[in-house]
Amino acid sequence: MTQIVLAPALLGGARPWAMAILSILTSIGILAICLIANPAKPRRFLRRIWLVVAVLAGWALLQSLPIWQIQDAPFNAPHIALYPDAWIAMSGNLIWLAGSITLASMIAQSRPDRFTSDLAKIIIASCAVQVFLAVLAATLGLETTYWFAKQAHLGDWTGSFANRNAFGSFMGIGILACLYLYAQNRDGNKAKHLDQSGGLLALAIIFAASLIQSHSRSGIILGVIGILLFVTFNRPAKNRVKRLLWPGLFGGIAMLVIGLADPDLASRFSELARFDLIQRDDAWQTALHAISDRPITGFGSNSIALVMGHFATPELNTNAHWFSSHNLLLDGAMMFGLPVVIAVLIAGLFALKSILNSAINPSDHALVVALIGFVLLGGLVGWVMSLPSLILPIAVLWVGVFEAGLARRAADFERVDHRGQSPLPDQTSLR
Numbered sequence: 001m002t003q004i005v006l007a008p009a010l011l012g013g014a015r016p017w018a019m020a021i022l023s024i025l026t027s028i029g030i031l032a033i034c035l036i037a038n039p040a041k042p043r044r045f046l047r048r049i050w051l052v053v054a055v056l057a058g059w060a061l062l063q064s065l066p067i068w069q070i071q072d073a074p075f076n077a078p079h080i081a082l083y084p085d086a087w088i089a090m091s092g093n094l095i096w097l098a099g100s101i102t103l104a105s106m107i108a109q110s111r112p113d114r115f116t117s118d119l120a121k122i123i124i125a126s127c128a129v130q131v132f133l134a135v136l137a138a139t140l141g142l143e144t145t146y147w148f149a150k151q152a153h154l155g156d157w158t159g160s161f162a163n164r165n166a167f168g169s170f171m172g173i174g175i176l177a178c179l180y181l182y183a184q185n186r187d188g189n190k191a192k193h194l195d196q197s198g199g200l201l202a203l204a205i206i207f208a209a210s211l212i213q214s215h216s217r218s219g220i221i222l223g224v225i226g227i228l229l230f231v232t233f234n235r236p237a238k239n240r241v242k243r244l245l246w247p248g249l250f251g252g253i254a255m256l257v258i259g260l261a262d263p264d265l266a267s268r269f270s271e272l273a274r275f276d277l278i279q280r281d282d283a284w285q286t287a288l289h290a291i292s293d294r295p296i297t298g299f300g301s302n303s304i305a306l307v308m309g310h311f312a313t314p315e316l317n318t319n320a321h322w323f324s325s326h327n328l329l330l331d332g333a334m335m336f337g338l339p340v341v342i343a344v345l346i347a348g349l350f351a352l353k354s355i356l357n358s359a360i361n362p363s364d365h366a367l368v369v370a371l372i373g374f375v376l377l378g379g380l381v382g383w384v385m386s387l388p389s390l391i392l393p394i395a396v397l398w399v400g401v402f403e404a405g406l407a408r409r410a411a412d413f414e415r416v417d418h419r420g421q422s423p424l425p426d427q428t429s430l431r
Contacts, residue, residue, distance in 0.1 A: 001119065003100070004393050005126040008170060009160045013388030019093060022388060026099045033106050040109040043406070045351070046102050052347055053094045059340055060087035063300045081300025082307070090301040097391065104396040105403060112407035116364070116400030117184065120177040123393050124203060127174030130159035130167065131210045138213075157213040166384040168219020169374075171211040172226050173393055176370050178204035179230050183363035218381050225377060226370045234366035280326050280381070282316040283308070287325035291333045298337035307334055324383035331383065355398050358405025368401055 003022050010018035033039055064084035066077075075082060108115040134157040156164040182200040194201075211223050290299070290311040299307050308322035316322075324331055332341040352372055359365035371394050378385040385391065 001122040004119070004122050004389075004396075005129060007389035007392060008126060008130055010389075012161050012163065012166050012384075012390070013392075016089065019089075019096060019388065023092065023096045023099075026096055026103055029103045030099060030106075033103065040106040042102065043105055043403075045354070045402070046098075046105060048347070048351075049098050049101055052344060053091075053098045056094060056336065056340070056344070057087065057091040059336060060090055060301050063087070063297065075299075079300075080294075080297045082303040083300060086300065086302035093388075096388070097395065100392060101395055101399055104399040108400050108403035109407075112400075112404045116367075116397060116404060117181060119393070119397055119400055120181050123177040123397075124174055124181075124200075126393075127171060127177075127207055128203070130161070130170060131206060133159045134167070134210060134213070156215045157210055161389070163384060164214045164216040165218050165382055166387055166390065168211050168214040168216030169222055169378060169384055169390055171207045171214065172219060172223035172374065173371075173390070174207045175204045175211070175223055176226050176230055176367065176374075178207065179227070179234075180363055180367045183230075183234050183366070218378065222374055222378050226374050229370040229373045230366045232366075233369045234362050279317055279320075282313050283322060283325045284327055284330060286311050286313050286316055286322075287327065287330040287334055289313070291330065291338065294337065295333075296337050296339060298333065298335050298340070301335055304331055304334055326382050328379035328383060328386060352398075355402045355405075358402050358409070360405050360408045364401045364404065368398065371397060 003025055006025075007013040007018070007022060010021065013019060013022055060081070063080040064087050066079050068078060068080050077084075081087065104115075111118075138157065156167075158164050158167045159170075161167045161170070178200045182197050182204075208223065211219055286308055290307045293311065304325065305321060305323045308316075308325065309318060312318050312322075325334070329341060329345070332344070352368075356365065356368055356372075359368055375385055375394060
């Protein structure tokens with residue numbers, strides 16, 4: 001939970017020194033929980049996660065070995081990876097993520113009924129810290145981010161992320177956390193529930209206003225879609241379409257009013273009507289050209305910038321540093337090849353299906369669905385979903401829902417088994 005607050009303050013956790021700090025915290029947590037009297041046992045699904053990590057790290061290592069046929073110009077090398085040492089950092093990031101999921105699972109086993117709610121509260125607190133930093137910068141008139149100046153972000157709210165899309169996406173996760181906590185204990189008087197938990201809705205409104213101030217188009221779209229998905233699936237199936245009508249209408253009107261009230265934001269959305277999609281279509285086309293050159297093997301870890309520069313389409317702005325194609329699937333295919341990416345994607349879809357099946361109440365189910373839509377859409381239009389500060393809260397929230405479902409299933413099984421067991425023999429005869 002400390003990492004959920006700390007990772008956004010460390011430039012989203014995207015730097016090697018930041019990952020070192022986060023990895024140390026995860027290691028301390030795993031060591032501490034293993035030293036207690038009765039440590040939790042690792043679940044079976046954790047073995048599958050570590051298997052995926054081992055496969056990716058092993059393939060990245062294999063790409064870097066000098067055992068391959070000499071590559072064609074300009075990549076004249078006896079290995080596939082354009083940067084043969086980059087697999088080390090990539091493997092370290094994957095190990096940190098798998099370790100954090102393992103730690104979350106082991107902690108959740110001791111408190112499955114409240115772990116997800118505790119995580120949501122920590123996410124809200126972390127979002128509040130970022131809003132404070134953004135308000136402070138706007139109040140003091142700082143013409144920069146907290147980490148470095150970038151002309152495209154001046155005037156946008158970025159907190160300590162130094163990236164408006166990352167800040168906006170984080171605010172979207174915070175809004176979902178507020179709605180999740182508000183949806184708990186829905187039984188009873190609605191007015192009383194609003195009186196007791198209305199502060200959560202107030203925080204959600206603050207996060208929404210901060211999201212708008214980030215001027216992040218993808219963040220705003222993700223936030224709206226996440227809210228609509230949560231509201232829709234937090235109801236019985238027979239009422240979902242009906243319940244979606246009013247929130248959808250209200251969301252459309254709100255977007256129209258916001259666009260009229262903020263001309264800068266309206267002009268940013270109007271740019272989406274351009275045929276070039278603000279270079280994203282050229283980046284995607286460049287990535288597809290690169291993938292077609294090596295569809296099976298890929299180019300290795302940390303190779304995207306060099307590959308994008310080599311296969312750039314005539315319309316692509318090569319003066320920019322294209323460290324991503326703004327599509328995580330295309331990024332993965334460029335680095336690891338199509339077979340590996342397809343295998344990991346299939347494994348991820350099966351995992352998400354298991355998490356959905358384990359949701360024990362409508363709010364858990366709605367949270368999982370909203371986060372799935374958040375990740376899938378965000379990964380298709382940008383790279384920020386790969387930031388540790390974003391992937392960590394989403395992953396551990398899924399773990400919390402999954403562990404709560406496993407605990408409920410085990411309790412139900414024990415209750416049924418206790419009721420159906422044969423009567424015990426007379427205790428006096430046993431003595």
